[in-house]
Amino acid sequence: MSPVEQFEQLLGRQEPLLALAPMQDVTDREFWRLMARHGGADVYYTEYFRVHPDSHLEKWILDSVIDNPTGRPVVAQMIGNDIPSLVRGARELQEHAVAAIDLNLGCPAPVVYRKCAGGGLLRDVPRIEGILGALREAVRVKFTVKTRLGFDDTETIDALVPLFVKHGVDLVTIHGRTVTQMYRAGVRYDLIGAARAALECPVLANGNIGSPFDAEAVVRETGVAGLMIGRGAIRNPWLFDQIRQHLRGGPVLQPSRDDLLAYVEELYDCVTLPGTRELDQVNRIKKHLGFFGPGLADAETFLHDMRRCTTRAGLREVCRRCF
Ligand SMILES: Cc1cc2nc3c(=O)[nH]c(=O)nc-3n(C[C@H](O)[C@H](O)[C@H](O)COP(=O)(O)O)c2cc1C
Numbered sequence: 001m002s003p004v005e006q007f008e009q010l011l012g013r014q015e016p017l018l019a020l021a022p023m024q025d026v027t028d029r030e031f032w033r034l035m036a037r038h039g040g041a042d043v044y045y046t047e048y049f050r051v052h053p054d055s056h057l058e059k060w061i062l063d064s065v066i067d068n069p070t071g072r073p074v075v076a077q078m079i080g081n082d083i084p085s086l087v088r089g090a091r092e093l094q095e096h097a098v099a100a101i102d103l104n105l106g107c108p109a110p111v112v113y114r115k116c117a118g119g120g121l122l123r124d125v126p127r128i129e130g131i132l133g134a135l136r137e138a139v140r141v142k143f144t145v146k147t148r149l150g151f152d153d154t155e156t157i158d159a160l161v162p163l164f165v166k167h168g169v170d171l172v173t174i175h176g177r178t179v180t181q182m183y184r185a186g187v188r189y190d191l192i193g194a195a196r197a198a199l200e201c202p203v204l205a206n207g208n209i210g211s212p213f214d215a216e217a218v219v220r221e222t223g224v225a226g227l228m229i230g231r232g233a234i235r236n237p238w239l240f241d242q243i244r245q246h247l248r249g250g251p252v253l254q255p256s257r258d259d260l261l262a263y264v265e266e267l268y269d270c271v272t273l274p275g276t277r278e279l280d281q282v283n284r285i286k287k288h289l290g291f292f293g294p295g296l297a298d299a300e301t302f303l304h305d306m307r308r309c310t311t312r313a314g315l316r317e318v319c320r321r322c323f
Pocket residue numbers: 021022023024025026046047048077104106107146175206207208209228229230231232
């Protein structure tokens with residue numbers, strides 16, 4: 001079965017599609033492998049490929065596509081605003097086993113949005129329309145979009161929905177916040193639901209889904225075809241299976257404290273680059289551990305102490321004390 005057929009089959013099921021969110025510097029091939037070992041998502045999004053007139057597909061991201069260890073379909077995400085470059089990027093990516101090409105309309109990093117890419121494009125809807133038209137023509141696999149609600153308003157999504165319909169976008173993921181809200185403020189699931197009702201393609205809801213109960217509530221409120229999960233999966237790799245079990249009405253796996261400690265060891269090995277110094281390794285995993293706060297009894301102490309660690313043994317001690 002081709003990746004596109006695999007993707008279609010997953011979307012055709014009764015149960016919601018569960019996607020691992022694209023996360024720069026996190027969701028590389030080894031992280032995917034780790035997720036898959038613990039149950040895993042149905043679909044995996046790459047970190048974004050930066051696409052501009054001088055760009056080449058980043059090798060380490062392409063490696064995750066070529067040597068996909070998950071057995072599940074992969075969606076390759078691009079960020080950029082130059083139409084000929086995006087068309088070239090899409091063509092090059094389709095030489096590999098991708099189920100879909102995804103356009104990033106949400107990155108809130110100022111260095112990105114000031115160049116009118118990612119979330120910055122939400123201030124220029126006509127430009128988005130040009131990109132959608134060109135990519136629709138160039139993309140023979142599925143063509144998907146991941147967007148926020150707007151740049152600094154929640155109404156831009158209303159202007160985008162008819163464009164997604166007009167240009168035959170195959171799937172839309174909506175992170176229910178504006179760009180300027182970054183990761184603050186509540187997620188507007190009501191607005192995701194309204195967009196879902198107006199769109200003809202499947203929609204994935206995204207933002208703050210951290211438990212099987214959140215997943216059930218979001219599906220019920222929005223009526224979406226699936227969920228995209230990022231940070232919740234970094235701190236709980238069992239989340240995808242827990243959601244499946246909960247939605248089927250069966251018993252839900254409850255990992256023990258030892259399971260969590262063992263997972264942090266695996267995560268450490270996963271983010272360790274060969275030949276790097278221990279301090280660099282420790283600093284690298286701090287990015288991941290920074291998302292472990294929710295769910296801990298004393299998140300503040302954990303984050304404070306974890307950020308001061310300089311050795312693996314020190315990190316281990318902080319985790320043992322705080323988990
Ligand atoms: C460290 C990090 C890196 C991210 N990188 C990307 C990215 O490359 N592309 C993208 O579309 N979104 C990116 N995001 C946003 C996530 O895909 C997701 O939309 C966001 O984290 C909200 O979902 P969550 O609450 O389940 O984490 C990133 C988020 C984080 C925390």
